[in-house]
Amino acid sequence: MKLYIMRHGQAEPMSDAWPDSERRLTDEGITEVQQASEWLSQQCESLEQCYASPYRRAQETQNVMNERLNCQQLKTLSCLTPEKRVHETVTELAAEISVAGVTTALIVTHMPLVSYLVAEIDKAQQPPIFATAAIAEIEFDPQTGTGRLQQLMQPEHC
Structure with missing residues (x-):
């Protein structure tokens, strides 16, 4: 199956005025995500x-992606927050995908988790650096939780 792992678009800077989980996409971030959806x-x-992290910027990214891609089902997973352990996240994602029986899926999450997910799924890879709104395409086997990185799209290559 094809698994697309995406970092959310550019978000507002950290602030004492709100928690990290409430940071929104900037206008530039929305544009990046629109390019990525194209x-x-x-x-x-x-x-x-x-699948998306419950953090606002990941939810907003998922919504912008969905405007163009009309995903059949949207789901929020707490295992996609930035501080989660990569091995447990891959295990949970593989189980979710197996149960759903899908052949294409998008995951919207955060740095550094996006990088660690790629390296955990494809052991031949070092953790790649993801620009905001970058997408890794992986040929993924949910039965084994392993796969092969096919390509990494950075937004400037849209």
Whole structure:
């Protein structure tokens, strides 16, 4: 199956005025995500499942992606927050994808988790650096929780 792992778009800077989980996308972040959705729409005909972190910027990214891609099902997973352990996250994602029985899925999460997910799924990879709104395309086997990185799209390449 095709698994797309995406970092959220550019978000507001950290502030004492609100918690990290409430940071919103900037206008530039929205534009980045729109460009990423255009690229992803050329890679796959449809997305069956979209998973996102509960943090506001990831939810906003998922919503912008969905405007173009019309994902069949949206789901929020707490295992996609930045501080989660990568091995447990891969295990939970593999189980979710297996149960759903989908052939395409998008995950929207955060640095450094996006990088660690790629390296955990494809052991031949070092953790790649993700720009905001970057997407890794992985050929993924949910039965084993392993896969192979096919390509990494950075927003300037849209």
